[in-house]
Amino acid sequence: MSTSYIIDAVRTPRGRGKLGKGALTGIHPQELLAQVLKELERRGTFEAREVDDVIAGCVSQVGDQGANVARNAVLAAAWPNEVSAVSLNRFCASGLQAIHFGAMAVASGAMDLAIAGGVESMSRVPMGADGGGQDGGNLELRKRLFQVPQGISADLIATLEGFSREEVDAVALRSQRNAARAIEEKRFARSLLAVRDPATGAVALERDEFPRPDTTAEGLAALKPSFVGMGEAVVGPNGETLDQIALAAYPAAGVIHHVHTAGNSSGIVDGAAAVALASERYVREHGIKPRARIRAMATIGSEPVLMLTAPAPASEKALRRAGMTARDIDLWEINEAFAGVVLQVTRALGIEHDRVNVNGGAIALGHPLGATGAMLFGTALDELERSGKATALITMCVGGGQGIATILERV
Numbered sequence: 001m002s003t004s005y006i007i008d009a010v011r012t013p014r015g016r017g018k019l020g021k022g023a024l025t026g027i028h029p030q031e032l033l034a035q036v037l038k039e040l041e042r043r044g045t046f047e048a049r050e051v052d053d054v055i056a057g058c059v060s061q062v063g064d065q066g067a068n069v070a071r072n073a074v075l076a077a078a079w080p081n082e083v084s085a086v087s088l089n090r091f092c093a094s095g096l097q098a099i100h101f102g103a104m105a106v107a108s109g110a111m112d113l114a115i116a117g118g119v120e121s122m123s124r125v126p127m128g129a130d131g132g133g134q135d136g137g138n139l140e141l142r143k144r145l146f147q148v149p150q151g152i153s154a155d156l157i158a159t160l161e162g163f164s165r166e167e168v169d170a171v172a173l174r175s176q177r178n179a180a181r182a183i184e185e186k187r188f189a190r191s192l193l194a195v196r197d198p199a200t201g202a203v204a205l206e207r208d209e210f211p212r213p214d215t216t217a218e219g220l221a222a223l224k225p226s227f228v229g230m231g232e233a234v235v236g237p238n239g240e241t242l243d244q245i246a247l248a249a250y251p252a253a254g255v256i257h258h259v260h261t262a263g264n265s266s267g268i269v270d271g272a273a274a275v276a277l278a279s280e281r282y283v284r285e286h287g288i289k290p291r292a293r294i295r296a297m298a299t300i301g302s303e304p305v306l307m308l309t310a311p312a313p314a315s316e317k318a319l320r321r322a323g324m325t326a327r328d329i330d331l332w333e334i335n336e337a338f339a340g341v342v343l344q345v346t347r348a349l350g351i352e353h354d355r356v357n358v359n360g361g362a363i364a365l366g367h368p369l370g371a372t373g374a375m376l377f378g379t380a381l382d383e384l385e386r387s388g389k390a391t392a393l394i395t396m397c398v399g400g401g402q403g404i405a406t407i408l409e410r411v
Helices: 029-042 069-076 094-108 139-144 150-161 165-184 217-221 242-249 280-286 311-322 339-349 369-387
Strands: 004-011 053-057 085-088 113-121 203-205 269-279 292-301 331-334 391-398 402-410
Touching: 004 029, 004 094, 004 280, 004 369, 029 069, 029 113, 029 269, 053 069, 053 094, 053 369, 069 085, 085 094, 094 113, 094 269, 094 292, 094 369, 094 402, 113 369, 150 242, 150 339, 165 217, 165 339, 269 280, 269 369, 292 311, 311 339, 311 391, 311 402, 331 339, 331 369, 369 391, 369 402
Parallel strands: 053 085, 053 113, 331 391
Antiparallel strands: 004 269, 004 292, 113 269, 292 402, 391 402
């Protein structure tokens, strides 16, 4: 295998994911991704006609995000008809998985130039809009394995690990403060694209809309747990609640302590992102100075009721492939799906908090599902360059009990 190089990365700001209340809700997700594609080309490192494929993650592929959102975004960007595109779904890791597939293609020699990323308009296509729940409505599978919602899994992890409400709130407060500093210091500026209204050309959003820089520990502590009612919902064939189903798999927990709230869980937002990946041959022949290379990639499965604990073993798998240890990584981007996930991963791998999510995470900035992995990738790339550091590892928990990890090395 040859090397897969990153030559550029672009993302939209994250807009609040409430229909009619966020700045991006009036813009079709195809157009969000199309603007990212056009901005990548505008920067001059490649021409659209040279792109071998566009690969885009998207979780809820229905309605506005159905009908192969990636291909329609290519058409909306007015790129040549010959540029192909595919949409994929690995739940929250979809955008990072798209980058993996693009990197595999250019490293293998199957492609010279791939554009990979993702899009999610959570205001226009809400979570669960594609139907079927976590298991796709397969009743036979459900008899054997009942997969509880992720919020219940997150609270179960916190219970088993002994994470207190104060500890998970501290993760959230740190995320908000780090994001506020990053925005104030313009750390996101290199990758950030000002989104325009396709009809009028007016700027719709030029900075992340979700962060709450005035967040306090007292304000976080006052929020009610989000998943108590969900845990009490009766869903089992014999009248079991979701909490009881989860506890049947993990009886050692005794009782689930619901510690996750709207303040220490990821935010619902809209957005799109993409990176340009090139082969050694393309970089050499076009005289391009790449920004980074992918050192290793990995995915892994984990127990699907607990569900959200796979980032640590996925990271270990990627580190083994790179011949590295956790101590060799300068910066970590651990997706803040829930604060308890970040705490579980840092504990399992022995990572110091000052290397993790230094510019905030999804708790402060939001988690546009299919786009998040590509956004984290670009954030890590920009921070490596800003800080002069060498390596970053991006990892995410994934629905159904999966994890993904990517090691990025600055060139």
